Amino acid sequence: MANPFTFAILGCGNRGQTFADWLREHPHAGRVVAVADPLDDRRQKIATQHQLPPTAQFASWESLLEKPRLADVVICTLMDRLHAPAALRALDKGYHMLLEKPMATTLDDCIAIDAARQRNNRIVSICHSLRYHTVYAEVKRLLQSNAIGRLITFEQLEGIDPLHQSHSFVRGNWANESRSCFALMTKSCHDIDIIAYLAAAPCRRVSSFGSLSYFRKENAPPGATLRCTDGCPAEPACPYSALQIYVAPALNWYYEAAGFASLSSAERMLLLRTGPYGRCVYQTDNDVVDHQVVALEFAGGITGTFTMTAFAPPGRHLRLHGAEAQLRADIDGRTIEITRFSDRATTRITFAPQSGSHGGGDSNFMENLIHALRANDSGAVLTSTAESLATHRIVFAAEQSRRERRVVEL
Numbered sequence: 001m002a003n004p005f006t007f008a009i010l011g012c013g014n015r016g017q018t019f020a021d022w023l024r025e026h027p028h029a030g031r032v033v034a035v036a037d038p039l040d041d042r043r044q045k046i047a048t049q050h051q052l053p054p055t056a057q058f059a060s061w062e063s064l065l066e067k068p069r070l071a072d073v074v075i076c077t078l079m080d081r082l083h084a085p086a087a088l089r090a091l092d093k094g095y096h097m098l099l100e101k102p103m104a105t106t107l108d109d110c111i112a113i114d115a116a117r118q119r120n121n122r123i124v125s126i127c128h129s130l131r132y133h134t135v136y137a138e139v140k141r142l143l144q145s146n147a148i149g150r151l152i153t154f155e156q157l158e159g160i161d162p163l164h165q166s167h168s169f170v171r172g173n174w175a176n177e178s179r180s181c182f183a184l185m186t187k188s189c190h191d192i193d194i195i196a197y198l199a200a201a202p203c204r205r206v207s208s209f210g211s212l213s214y215f216r217k218e219n220a221p222p223g224a225t226l227r228c229t230d231g232c233p234a235e236p237a238c239p240y241s242a243l244q245i246y247v248a249p250a251l252n253w254y255y256e257a258a259g260f261a262s263l264s265s266a267e268r269m270l271l272l273r274t275g276p277y278g279r280c281v282y283q284t285d286n287d288v289v290d291h292q293v294v295a296l297e298f299a300g301g302i303t304g305t306f307t308m309t310a311f312a313p314p315g316r317h318l319r320l321h322g323a324e325a326q327l328r329a330d331i332d333g334r335t336i337e338i339t340r341f342s343d344r345a346t347t348r349i350t351f352a353p354q355s356g357s358h359g360g361g362d363s364n365f366m367e368n369l370i371h372a373l374r375a376n377d378s379g380a381v382l383t384s385t386a387e388s389l390a391t392h393r394i395v396f397a398a399e400q401s402r403r404e405r406r407v408v409e410l
């Protein structure tokens, strides 16, 4: 059996922990040999699980990458704005890489990362997990096998869910563009990526509309206080009450993701009084959109729309309209239906649940990366820097269209 690859994790938050867990469950594939994170509890949790000595634990990505190369592969699960500096340094040090999306927060940095990958001849996979999701993979296979005839037009809807929006895009990491990036990039670069992958043609033109409509000061209930902990009169009935989401014994992932699960209730209350998750959702410094629509035209005249909205239950729905049939996919419901125009017959395909994050997509992504490493073949990853750069270009163009109120040609 091939030797397992060695991995160094930069950023031991939610995503870093996800990949560390996968490696722990797949010791034949790889093992974690070094970690970096300024937060002691996060860094030490992975270090303990992987039995790392203190010399393999670093307080920052910079201090880990200062050392001679410590592993075969870097897992870059830092926050968005740190992706470019860390990825560029890691590639020039000779690491292969798992780079979380977004590849970077500016187009110039995405181009620089793709160039650094080529210059260093490394294997890099960007974590667009949708390409590895079983249902999307089957949609791709069906398109390639001409199951709906020529693709003419499509629609994709991404429902975020209002509570998820409040956690991530109002109170949390991705609420303010100056700390992360615009929402189409941070939430939906996956969607634009999968659409472009399915269309399998260069994107020619985009236009986009969207705004921050709801999580705004003027929509705060009368008398609402700046924090849920300040005796807010609206708190008991508020669906975004931080006391109910983060303090009461919660059965939601927000509580876990915000780092509350390991705290005592007194510590949780203190964090809500001082930290981002205790703020009133109508009165924070969030500035990213809560809904956006993108219209796209691809070579060959394929057209389509993508809508992301906070105001729909979580999940992705896709409709592909081909010359011979229509395909409907409920990605999270794990079903595909194809209705043929010739006889109106409908075929339904259902998929068994797959365990693991992103409907099993993250696990399939890791399998693909290990396969590419074993084959020493940078072209074996579905989500190379070149692929990701091409689809990130569409995301940047769509955002430019939204801001400048015009169609943008690619």
Ligand SMILES: NC(=O)c1ccc[n+]([C@@H]2O[C@H](COP(=O)([O-])OP(=O)(O)OC[C@H]3O[C@@H](n4cnc5c(N)ncnc54)[C@H](O)[C@@H]3O)[C@@H](O)[C@H]2O)c1
Residues within 6 Å of the ligand: 010, 011, 012, 013, 014, 015, 016, 036, 037, 038, 039, 042, 059, 060, 061, 062, 077, 078, 079, 080, 100, 101, 102, 127, 128, 129, 173, 186, 358
């Ligand atoms: N592929 C996906 O579907 C998906 C899903 C969620 C998040 N993401 C992306 O993954 C990345 C990480 O997201 P997350 O939810 O894990 O965030 P997180 O905040 O939980 O983790 C980031 C970690 O980086 C650490 N960090 C900060 N500065 C550091 C430094 N100088 N050196 C080392 N570590 C440092 C933080 O302490 C934190 O633990 C983001 O870019 C995000 O957009 C991708």
